[in-house]
Amino acid sequence: MNIKRIVEDTDTKAGRIFDLFIQTLIIISLLSFAVETLPNLSSWIRSLLRWLETSIVIVFTIEYIIRVFVADVKLRYIISFYGLIDLFAILPFYVTTGIDLRSIRVFRLFRLFRSFKLLRYSKAMQRFRQAFIRVKEELIIFLIATAFLLYISAVGIYYFERSAQPDAFASVFHALWWAVATLTTVGYGDIYPVTVGGKIFTFVILMIGLGVIAVPTGLIAAALSETVDDTDK
Amino acid sequence: MNIKRIVEDTDTKAGRIFDLFIQTLIIISLLSFAVETLPNLSSWIRSLLRWLETSIVIVFTIEYIIRVFVADVKLRYIISFYGLIDLFAILPFYVTTGIDLRSIRVFRLFRLFRSFKLLRYSKAMQRFRQAFIRVKEELIIFLIATAFLLYISAVGIYYFERSAQPDAFASVFHALWWAVATLTTVGYGDIYPVTVGGKIFTFVILMIGLGVIAVPTGLIAAALSETVDDTDK
Amino acid sequence: MNIKRIVEDTDTKAGRIFDLFIQTLIIISLLSFAVETLPNLSSWIRSLLRWLETSIVIVFTIEYIIRVFVADVKLRYIISFYGLIDLFAILPFYVTTGIDLRSIRVFRLFRLFRSFKLLRYSKAMQRFRQAFIRVKEELIIFLIATAFLLYISAVGIYYFERSAQPDAFASVFHALWWAVATLTTVGYGDIYPVTVGGKIFTFVILMIGLGVIAVPTGLIAAALSETVDDTDK
Amino acid sequence: MNIKRIVEDTDTKAGRIFDLFIQTLIIISLLSFAVETLPNLSSWIRSLLRWLETSIVIVFTIEYIIRVFVADVKLRYIISFYGLIDLFAILPFYVTTGIDLRSIRVFRLFRLFRSFKLLRYSKAMQRFRQAFIRVKEELIIFLIATAFLLYISAVGIYYFERSAQPDAFASVFHALWWAVATLTTVGYGDIYPVTVGGKIFTFVILMIGLGVIAVPTGLIAAALSETVDDTDK
Numbered sequence: 057m058n059i060k061r062i063v064e065d066t067d068t069k070a071g072r073i074f075d076l077f078i079q080t081l082i083i084i085s086l087l088s089f090a091v092e093t094l095p096n097l098s099s100w101i102r103s104l105l106r107w108l109e110t111s112i113v114i115v116f117t118i119e120y121i122i123r124v125f126v127a128d129v130k131l132r133y134i135i136s137f138y139g140l141i142d143l144f145a146i147l148p149f150y151v152t153t154g155i156d157l158r159s160i161r162v163f164r165l166f167r168l169f170r171s172f173k174l175l176r177y178s179k180a181m182q183r184f185r186q187a188f189i190r191v192k193e194e195l196i197i198f199l200i201a202t203a204f205l206l207y208i209s210a211v212g213i214y215y216f217e218r219s220a221q222p223d224a225f226a227s228v229f230h231a232l233w234w235a236v237a238t239l240t241t242v243g244y245g246d247i248y249p250v251t252v253g254g255k256i257f258t259f260v261i262l263m264i265g266l267g268v269i270a271v272p273t274g275l276i277a278a279a280l281s282e283t284v285d286d287t288d289k
Numbered sequence: 290m291n292i293k294r295i296v297e298d299t300d301t302k303a304g305r306i307f308d309l310f311i312q313t314l315i316i317i318s319l320l321s322f323a324v325e326t327l328p329n330l331s332s333w334i335r336s337l338l339r340w341l342e343t344s345i346v347i348v349f350t351i352e353y354i355i356r357v358f359v360a361d362v363k364l365r366y367i368i369s370f371y372g373l374i375d376l377f378a379i380l381p382f383y384v385t386t387g388i389d390l391r392s393i394r395v396f397r398l399f400r401l402f403r404s405f406k407l408l409r410y411s412k413a414m415q416r417f418r419q420a421f422i423r424v425k426e427e428l429i430i431f432l433i434a435t436a437f438l439l440y441i442s443a444v445g446i447y448y449f450e451r452s453a454q455p456d457a458f459a460s461v462f463h464a465l466w467w468a469v470a471t472l473t474t475v476g477y478g479d480i481y482p483v484t485v486g487g488k489i490f491t492f493v494i495l496m497i498g499l500g501v502i503a504v505p506t507g508l509i510a511a512a513l514s515e516t517v518d519d520t521d522k
Numbered sequence: 523m524n525i526k527r528i529v530e531d532t533d534t535k536a537g538r539i540f541d542l543f544i545q546t547l548i549i550i551s552l553l554s555f556a557v558e559t560l561p562n563l564s565s566w567i568r569s570l571l572r573w574l575e576t577s578i579v580i581v582f583t584i585e586y587i588i589r590v591f592v593a594d595v596k597l598r599y600i601i602s603f604y605g606l607i608d609l610f611a612i613l614p615f616y617v618t619t620g621i622d623l624r625s626i627r628v629f630r631l632f633r634l635f636r637s638f639k640l641l642r643y644s645k646a647m648q649r650f651r652q653a654f655i656r657v658k659e660e661l662i663i664f665l666i667a668t669a670f671l672l673y674i675s676a677v678g679i680y681y682f683e684r685s686a687q688p689d690a691f692a693s694v695f696h697a698l699w700w701a702v703a704t705l706t707t708v709g710y711g712d713i714y715p716v717t718v719g720g721k722i723f724t725f726v727i728l729m730i731g732l733g734v735i736a737v738p739t740g741l742i743a744a745a746l747s748e749t750v751d752d753t754d755k
Numbered sequence: 756m757n758i759k760r761i762v763e764d765t766d767t768k769a770g771r772i773f774d775l776f777i778q779t780l781i782i783i784s785l786l787s788f789a790v791e792t793l794p795n796l797s798s799w800i801r802s803l804l805r806w807l808e809t810s811i812v813i814v815f816t817i818e819y820i821i822r823v824f825v826a827d828v829k830l831r832y833i834i835s836f837y838g839l840i841d842l843f844a845i846l847p848f849y850v851t852t853g854i855d856l857r858s859i860r861v862f863r864l865f866r867l868f869r870s871f872k873l874l875r876y877s878k879a880m881q882r883f884r885q886a887f888i889r890v891k892e893e894l895i896i897f898l899i900a901t902a903f904l905l906y907i908s909a910v911g912i913y914y915f916e917r918s919a920q921p922d923a924f925a926s927v928f929h930a931l932w933w934a935v936a937t938l939t940t941v942g943y944g945d946i947y948p949v950t951v952g953g954k955i956f957t958f959v960i961l962m963i964g965l966g967v968i969a970v971p972t973g974l975i976a977a978a979l980s981e982t983v984d985d986t987d988k
Contacts, residue, residue, distance in 0.1 A: 241942075
């Protein structure tokens with residue numbers, strides 16, 4: 057009963073320490089994953105990272121076993137969202153051990169599931185989720201409007217620019233990349249209009265697009281501050 | 290009477306299924322239009338796309354005939370905004386069949402009208418339209434302010450940069466393209482100031498411009514969330 | 523008395539027509555100024571533009587004389603903000619006629635004052651001005667914070683990048699140009715950090731800076747919507 | 756007692772003049788620091804800057820001595836935040852005089868502390884600080900969400916692009932630089948996806964990311980306008 061409270065709740069001191077410990081391990085694990093991708097690592101660091109990886113997976117495995125053990129309905133935890141994430145966070149390690157090293161790389165991607173574990177442990181994230189749920193419908197409206205706008209932009213610029221830049225604007229899909237980079241105002245500079253018509257079209261679409269693309273930001277900010285107000289009460 | 294309700298209303302199950310069916314066809318049609326622009330398509334895919342196009346136009350034609358048939362005042366529907374869009378969505382297909390293939394391309398652009406058909410089918414879009422109507426006057430103010438700001442920016446940078454970069458800043462119109470790319474913060478990097486005066490001017494104009502350009506976003510977000518609140522009541 | 527009402531007020535039909543006429547002339551004048559800067563204009567168009575310029579200045583001169591004539595206190599109008607703008611909008615034409623053509627160019631810049639004339643004629647602009655006055659104090663706070671942030675950013679990146687890129691980051695002033703382009707998210711791509719330290723510094727400064735730079739936008743949007751609400755009452 | 760009021764308070768005329776004098780000196784000092792970094796300065800200007808620097812440090816030293824002298828609890832002022840800043844603003848000058856000139860450079864960075872002195876003198880900054888404190892918790896939520904998003908973006912793009920661009924996307928850390936430049940919409944153009952998968956991933960991550968990254972702006976703007984309202988009452 058005591059272990060159950062420590063693992064599942066955060067209202068005891070031991071529970072909070074347990075949570076903090078697991079969170080720290082997740083962040084270390086994510087950092088070590090990033091460090092591993094660095095080229096020209098010395099074998100000394102590679103050994104350290106492998107040892108770290110093994111240790112963390114052992115802790116996570118013990119945590120998973122305890123969670124299954126203390127769950128009221130064992131199967132329900134196993135097939136729950138967090139249950140699956142907890143499983144996928146350790147599975148790649150066991151699956152890839154003892155197999156040809158090359159094939160590991162693909163499985164490694166699953167190690168990313170570990171970062172999703174953070175979602176459970178941070179209360180802060182829950183507020184964000186609440187805010188997102190609150191404006192879900194509006195965000196869908198925005199997504200439709202954005203998709204519509206991107207399509208129109210891509211077709212328009214394709215007709216204006218394809219004769220002047222046949223490689224950069226080879227198809228509507230190439231033009232879509234331009235539309236994404238332009239309407240989000242990222243503007244890498246790898247693809248941009250050079251014709252007068254294309255430039256005027258870009259201006260018009262930006263005037264319309266900036267208003268549409270930036271709307272969800274305002275909606276989320278409003279929803280989040282309302283969520284915070286509710287929680288404070 | 291029954292067909293009329295299915296086609297014109299969405300409060301019956303059959304009506305909603307009909308709407309969803311037409312919407313799906315519109316999206317497939319838009320996607321196939323984009324796919325067609327891809328270079329080096331195999332003849333197999335070209336045939337499939339042509340078959341898809343013909344099928345969809347037939348369905349849209351039947352839909353158009355039914356809509357004319359069930360309309361209370363037939364001419365009123367035909368010359369209405371959506372009536373014309375429904376017509377222009379199928380017209381290019383019939384007009385271009387049997388004519389020299391080259392000239393098709395221009396008419397194809399009209400197929401884009403099909404995407405406007407989505408406007409009718411999605412309730413979500415109506416909210417957006419309401420929000421836009423609500424802040425129409427403010428948006429016009431903003432457009433005047435933006436036009437004013439872009440003009441001043443273009444003339445200013447033209448005087449600062451034309452001697453240093455006579456090609457990039459050849460006229461006020463060339464400078465306008467810089468003003469659009471800069472004040473929207475897209476910043477492709479194809480044209481930017483190199484003189485000290487031009488850089489200081491860019492800084493000043495950005496400090497003023499960011500405040501002006503981004504205002505309509507806030508207005509639309511506010512109007513949209515109010516519209517949503519009204520609808521929820 | 524009748525002419526006074528037409529020229530100074532917009533509550534009569536004749537007054538509104540007069541305003542619209544002057545506004546149209548201003549916009550034509552601004553456009554012709556931009557067209558004149560185009561290289562390789564035919565002499566035919568140059569003649570047309572010169573004729574247009576002369577006609578518009580004559581109309582503006584007559585308007586200025588009438589305004590002085592109908593003003594209750596003549597000197598008060600002449601030295602008022604709009605009185606000076608009305609004068610500067612016509613003065614360059616008279617000053618530059620008969621003088622060496624080269625020196626005209628500098629005076630031409632004053633023709634831009636004509637665009638300020640639009641300020642008087644558009645009621646819409648008045649709302650913007652009210653909104654700006656409402657948040658004047660907050661905007662000054664923001665300007666101080668922005669100046670502070672830009673300075674810190676420039677000094678920081680200068681220390682990180684000057685050894686790696688001695689030309690691009692030759693001094694704190696060169697680094698300031700980077701700070702402006704980066705914190706406004708324009709990102710032309712003419713100057714960017716290449717060292718690890720510089721990149722981490724850019725990340726930190728962007729996280730802080732985006733919150734500061736974008737604040738006035740929200741303030742103006744809020745003030746503008748409040749101003750609109752007040753006017754509607 | 757009189758000197759104490761002048762130095763520590765701003766409710767007397769002498770106090771305000773003293774504050775303005777010190778603030779002006781700080782700004783001159785910051786500007787001279789920037790000017791010093793300019794390459795190819797004439798020896799004439801270098802002498803002037805050195806003289807200016809010495810004069811300002813002398814004034815700041817006198818100010819520091821007076822502040823220690825008038826403080827009720829001397830040690831408390833010395834170890835306070837502003838006390839340390841006042842000390843660090845003058846210390847580098849004394850420490851570096853008479854020592855090898857090369858090593859000066861590092862110490863010079865401390866002169867930047869002088870800009871922090873501005874924090875005390877400007878009431879405007881206090882409002883900003885209040886607004887930040889008000890939304891502190893929400894800003895931490897945002898920072899976690901941003902860190903999470905940047906990590907996911909970097910790992911994702913690393914898998915999509917590393918085979919196509921092994922140099923630009925050499926590790927997850929290289930990809931993080933791309934994630935920072937893209938999600939803040941700066942988009943320098945020094946690093947961008949070229950594969951179809953990478954471009955689609957960029958689109959998805961931007962759609963999610965723009966909503967998250969821009970949220971704190973809205974929160975700060977809201978908090979600041981509330982803070983201003985409270986102060987006005």
